[in-house]
Amino acid sequence: MNRMKVLVADDDPNVREILRIFFQSHQYDLLEAENGAEAVQLVELENPDIVILDVMMPVMDGFTACREILKKRDVPIIMLSAKGDEFDRVLGLELGADDYVTKPFSPRELMSRIKAIFRRMQRKSGNEEEIRTVYDFGELVIDPERREVVVNGEKCPFRPKEFDLLVHLAKSPGTVFSREQLLEQVWGYDFYGDIRTVDVHIKKLRERLADLRNGYIHTVWGVGYKFEAVTSDDAGD
Secondary structure, eight states: OOOOEEEEEOSOHHHHHHHHHHHHHTTOEEEEESSHHHHHHHHHHHOOSEEEEESSOSSSOHHHHHHHHHHHOOOOEEEEESOOOHHHHHHHHHTTOSEEEESSOOHHHHHHHHHHHHHHHHHHHTOHHHHTOOEEOSSEEEETTTTEEEETTEEOOOOHHHHHHHHHHHTSTTOOEEHHHHIIIIIOSOOOSOTHHHHHHHHHHHHHTTTSSSOOEEEETTTEEEEOOOOHHHHHO
């Protein structure tokens, strides 16, 4: 079995050393970058399984590196930052990052986030029922196998986490999910306290589906969110 390859980009050599020792002791291969520009290059050269990006780095910051990496590769990204500011968390998630960890953090917490992402990816790759199903709502078609969404006959680009969230909601029309449930079932880890993660991605889904009459993604106040399917007859009214 091939060892998982983790890329850590952080300009603090102490952080990199701590993570190097920890990850290697758990049989992970570690790639290191001192800034965002190096991280972008290493993603192309080494094709890591997951990328961990510090926000504040010289040459190229973590936000810019996240954007550039996702232009080239569909790879999970975890952002690191000494800032606890909500704006930083929201910006990282809107750029397509899968998770956000605030410094100081324990290597074990970071490892648990990584394992949760890998478990989620393995579950989806082995879920034959989901792979064989296409969710067709007329004006909206979701193909999990091809990871494609067609809106009014046109393919619409979705970030990986946005797509996963849309599929999870669409396969259970009418079911109301709390933010905590969505974090656990879509992000793949127990609730850590940042429900804004879900709100940010719901906002992005609504923007993607803004041209559709039904909207599909609905808020159930005080509870959470649900996907409201529309029949072909309703769509034509």
